[in-house]
Amino acid sequence: MIHQLSWKVGGQQGEGIESTGEVFSVALNRLGYYLYGYRHFSSRIKGGHTNNKIRVSTSQVRAISDDLDILVAFDQETIDVNAEELKKDGIILADSKFDPVLPNPETAVLYAIPFTDLAAELGTPLMKNMVAIGATSAILDLDPSDFYEVVEEIYGRKGPKIVNMNMMAIQKGASYLQEELTFSRKDLFLEKAVKKKRMFMIGNDAIALGALAGGARFMAAYPITPASEIMEYLIKKLPDFGGAVIQTEDEIAACTMAIGANYAGTRTFTASAGPGLSLMMEAIGLAGITETPLVIVDTQRGGPSTGLPTKQEQSDLMAMIYGTHGEIPKIVMAPSTVQEAFYDTVEAFNLAEEFQCPVILLSDLQLSLGKQTVEPLEYKHVQIRRGALIEENGIPEQTGKQYFKRYENTVSGVSPRVLPGMKNGIHHVTGVEHDETGKPSEAAPNRQLQMDKRFRKMENLVFPVPVYKNVKHANADLLLVGFNSTRGVIEEVMVRLEEEGITANHAHIRLLHPFPAAEFSAIASSAGRVVVIENNATGQLANIIKMNADCREKVVSILKYDGNPFLPGEVYEKCRELI
Template structure:
């Protein structure tokens, strides 16, 4: 099992919960630890319960962990919601400003009532109770206020030295108070040896950086949780890169602008979540039939309709795979961690232009809005490929009107495209079916040829492996997942493997075109457990559709809006593993 330390702060939205968590997480990251975070928040600007979880480990993980070793409660609701997570030897700190505070009795939980607000007032302002909490944390885990100073300077330095020092003073008050009144101490995991530069970023931040690195210079978007952070990051960076942002009036306009930008030769994308993606269905078909590159980032959240705007889910799968009327080629990538959000977004632009079709990068709120330690980014892994762009010289050899933008004779289904302004390269990219030069037509034979041409594009797709496998070659129990559940289920896989279970882990990173090369692992297994965040087992259904082996499947599903806990998936996997043992015994 991974040795870790779980820390959490909870309170009402608007109390600085996120900033408290970020200071703890970023400081520990800078000290060399691996950090994963999880923000739980409601669809309110102010009020309602929120909390920020920080998991500290000595090795890379992609999950916020189950165990909670230290919790700060700024209100009673935080105790009510989170007390059950505290493990043996843990510390609960609550603010004495909470009227009639009550904490359940639980062996092994050390309850510490600390005047966080009063200490903050002594330091200059009650709003600094979060900094008092940081000081208490430092004392409990064997650090000092100075270990957090660099983050405080970065966060408050622009407001002047006086503000920095008042925050440091608040931190010292918490540090001294805890040391003078309490003896409970927590042990940090072993500090890993840092051999390379690392980043502490969220999936949305990684997505925006990947878009920039790929040459995206136009974003058309309508704000929507949880994809809005992608927009904010690009708004911040575009002025340095010569890029532009357009806030559209709705998602229909946003995706149409993205299609227009790509038609004009500018690498363009849009980002959205489930409700916005629903509005883009007809435009998705336009990209397909007009063979115009398009990149859409779908940061999934819990639906249907408005659903749970600030909660996570993996329930857009069928919309992503089959949405829009008619039949078009499309590519769907499902990054499994924050690092892959960067690389897969870069790759999406190459694929969109190479295959002249829509590419959807499907992340989710859990991965998109929570920060993790990731390895430093290797830009040498990527080179820009703009696909079949016809040159001015090639066009000059053609007669006016002879450019076959939709040439049906191409073996791979991908014809050359031109950019507006190229002499002899003019064509119409319309939503109606067209002939080879782009003139609207309804002739049955040519319609069939155009459909077949577009279908050939992805027939031999091999640009992306589509999955990773770990474990025995012929594992009896196969754990399968996609997207953000991969990190958690890998930990389950390692735990079962350590117990001697014959187990494999198959994590999928591309669901269209479906990577049929994985079929052998499904066929070899006796039981297949698919863990996913939806209620109708969408990934399992896709696997059955593509590979078969229907009788082998078991599902571990969650659709409460919260991500999986380790124990939830482990318990189900253990149950399936035990059933295999019973079959052998019988």
């Protein structure tokens, strides 16, 4: 028996590949296994090769595996594109309808199964994906009934007849493999997992749930890959809590609408990807100078322009920190797991109101769309902090015609905040430089005073975990560094390096701006090399580190920017080359 394997299903987009992976992975998650899934898909509705690679394990996994145990192929292209990943004696389950051919018979074992024909015998060839799941269950020593509950949930709205047909299709697939092909291998039998109730979700779902738990009651957004699921989730859920989602005409409107709603006192946010964030930059500057709380989610994807809209990349970092014109205080945070995506989203709303500034929650496509097993979220850790927001009737009477000092020059830099309509709270709000009451002012002393006041806020910023640290050695050969979704790969690479006698520590940056320079420098000081692993071409995180931390001469980069996530094996090999 084995404790871990990798399974992939592939075919043409629109052919049911996603639903195949969904039934397979949800069922195994409920059996107690940990899963990590990553979809390769095209930026079109139908057609083009797509696949879903799912890692199954009896312990936590947060990265795609280097190789592949089982490939389910609904067309020849799937074999041609993915067969090289298969382990020696790996298995291909291919639909005999297209007369499958294995280019190199020595690489794997191919079993041609009439998926389409077996499904057609039950009434429709569309159920070929369930036949494939049945065949897979036989290889893994799982009972076909293990999938029935999930099938009923997914297809139950279509009626009991369709549900039963899908269940029969799973049974047919298992029987065909065992009886017609007399399949007898036991080397891929999965160790039984301990059943435990866990969530199975993508990062975007965690962000949306975090926004809901964090008190957001309005979202303004424009659909864009890979951020759309956040809006789609909240379209269904926010109305149940008295909230609403508005699909705007563009990202400019989404951002300005979010600013307006936050000014009115409603926790509001927007979510987009790189092209949308480019359009929001002027509005982000408006939030900065008016000191209006604003939360924005940026799910990074391949750029520039339309670029690779459905592929992995981490190339928005510099833009998120330095993209706005002029200078404003800003917070840029980067969760590295689905759990962190939930808790960090809650914290983003708290920080936005406490420091009255834009907060950007940076994700990437792999984290946002990669589906994985998640331990139950602990809502007792959710806190709502609204900062210096004055309560109703909490403003003293103003003398004469004096306006409320909304931008008062305080020691902390954070000024008292009021909501529209509050008694004695009248003040100006403008995008030009202003005095303490908001009245426009171009006076040089006032300009310096307000700039200093705004930036003074960041001196008091306390972030729960600015750097996730796994420090095993007082002095290490390598310090492996990343942000967002590279955490799982780095954790696996560390284990492999340790087995080779190479000492390694790990630092994952969760607060990208203001950069935690002192904390990071302390970790880096005891490392021979600081290896920064990121999905972009110019080493953006490495350059941020060089600008802020005292380890410039130690920094080396491992970069990947072909649209694919890092694999543990390739990072491991590059790390070995550095020793």
